[in-house]
Amino acid sequence: MKLKFKEFNSPKDNIEIAYSVHKTAFGNCVIGNYGDSITNLHFYSNGDKEKVLSVINKYWHNASVVEGKSKSKNFIDQLFSKLSNDKVGSINLLVKGTKFQISVWRALLKIKNGKVVTYSDIAQSIEKPNALRAVGTAVGANPIAYLIPCHRVIKKNGETGNYRWGTDVKIKMLTQEGVL
16 A cells, blocks of 8 residues: 655635544544545544544644545555555545654654554654654644554553554554564
């Protein structure tokens, strides 16, 4: 799977983010898109869908977030299958964030499937070796879970650490990738 990473730099205030809900091996997820780009992918459990939608609304504060047939529906099942990830092809990711967040998210995209790195490794790779806390905050603010693989970042002592969408989800992802 090839990911095309783009930064959102539009002067438009009234864009529309379409979202849809899917069941995956890692639990329920909400996936949003703008045009042909994925803008958000968040996992949730039980009745937390509204909480996830509020996160998307806050992230895209000047957008209309509407339920609909997200363009991602055509490949969602393949996306979470270890065996078919190579068949998905190209996926566009559209993010907005600070220059620092963008640099961290770009670094996350370089982590290969089946590998893990530490927060310190990420800080070194973006040439900010003393910014561990800021790196952790940026990793946690990742708007496109799984595709921007923040789940592949672990603590220096080898513990998996927390995960915005639940430690159980992170462990399932790392197990599927053969890390655990």
